[in-house]
Amino acid sequence: MRLQSSLGTIWRLGIKELWSLWRDPVMLVLIAFSFTVSVYTAATAVPETLHHVAIAIVDEDHSPLSQQITAAFYPPQFIPPAMIGHEEVDPSMDIGRYSFVLNIPPNFQRDVLSGGAAEIQINVDATRMSQAFTGNGNIQRIVLDEIETFLRGRNPSMAPPVDLVLRARFNPALEKSWFGGLMEIINQITMLSLILTGAALIREREHGTIEHLLVMPVTPAQIMLSKVWSMSLVVLAAAALSLNGIVRGLLQVPIEGSLPLFFTGATLHLFAMTAMGIWLATLARNMPQFGMLMILILLPLQMLSGSTTPRESMPRFVQDLMLAAPTTHFVELGQAILYRGAGFEVVWPSFAALLVIGSIMFHLSLRRFRSTIGSMA
Structure with a gap:
């Protein structure tokens, strides 16, 4: 009681x-x-999340490989890339129009196939620090993946002996x-x-x-x-x-x-x-x-x-x-x-x-x- x-x-x-x-x-x-x-x-x-990020590409090679790399940037991470000339890079980044500008030099595909010193340039607006850090790594990964896919299509014997498969548990799309x-x-x-x-x-x-x-x-x-x-x-x-x-x-x-x-x-x-x-x-x-x-x-x-x-x-x-x-x-x-x-x-x-x-x-x-x-x- x-x-x-x-x-x-x-x-x-x-x-x-x-x-x-x-x-x-x-x-x-x-x-x-x-x-x-x-x-x-x-x-x-989340500031480091890539969502509809503005990116531009300077394609001075105009090769199948450069077109394949360009097509790899799509929503929702990136907006469709803007194709600009080399002279537009600095002015457009000065006014903050693009967060990233990818510069594909002439003869890039030829250098990749010949095994020569192939270089590609990524211009980053580092004032957007968190996004710049994350985007820089993502762009590098995308470009390298497309180059590897391109080489496999041309010469299957160039494929690495080990194929690393990523399995993200509990959150497959990260x-x-x-x-x-x-x-x-x-x-x-x-x-x-x-x-x-x-x-x-x-x-x-x-x-x-x-x-x-x-x-x-x-x-x-x-x-x-x-x-x-x-x-x-x-x-x-x-x-x-x-x-x-x-x-x-x-x-x-x-x-x-x-x-x-x-x-x-x-x-x-x-x-x-x-x-x-x-x-x-x-x-x-x-x-x-x-x-x-x-x-x-x-x-x-x-x-x-x-x-x-x-x-x-x-x-x-x-x-x-x-x-x-x-x-x-x-x-x-x-x-x-x-x-x-x-x-x-x-x-x-x-x-x-x-x-x-x-x-x-x-x-x-x-x-x-x-x-x-x-x-x-």
Whole structure:
């Protein structure tokens, strides 16, 4: 009976939190933006991705090989190449008309067939640094592949003895939008879990409603649990809508694994992060201070968790240290489930780690919350 009464109190306090959030238009706009526009732009606006890049070709050879190379540049990576003269190269690149200009010299095919020193020039607009780096490598690969294909057609004996076949698993077309969209949802779950719970506590302190709670027959644990379940529910609902509407629907990204399994892991992650959000809110006196504290915590959690760069490329000390962060295990299980279709038998260590970390974070936050309420009473 006592447990049922306690659960009822937690339920009613959580409903109060949901009504408070509903009356906060700024937070509602933030939630909508984070799981729609932010997810879509993270998936499509990757700066190093080649998409309809302007390229021009100076063909001074006019041979079958040069025509074959020209035909190899097509959408969606490149727009159809513009054929220009040698005298147009510098003026057109000075005004930014083309990102790349490929110069095929006279007698290029003859030099290739004779085994002589065949040279080809790539002019790159390096002010577009990320795109220039990626495009330079792609153009070199395209040109070399076309030359090899041309030589095989002329002389099959020139084919190399080993044929290297590339097999890209889980993302056959190497679509970067598949990675960007899903990782952004994982990052937004982490960010909003901190913001919503911390803002809920600070909002009560600023509006004076925390004093009302102190005179009611409720415990600090009930207050914390009400904020945890209500804000977690909002984040999970928004993430589910974004995953199905934006990622699956608009971006056409296939989801390999079990969504219920992923959201179970997300629930454990939210348990840890919402507790952390309450802990930060007890340290801050107002929302600006909370925002500064959150940036100091959130950026390292996201940058070092493996969501932007592989953990294997980080120093060993950083890898070991980040095992104490819930984001590391959430990114691992998210990538395993959503990308590779992993089952519980693969991701259970991450689930266990999140449960342990979440329990510790909740205990520490509850102690801090109790001391803060005690000083206000």
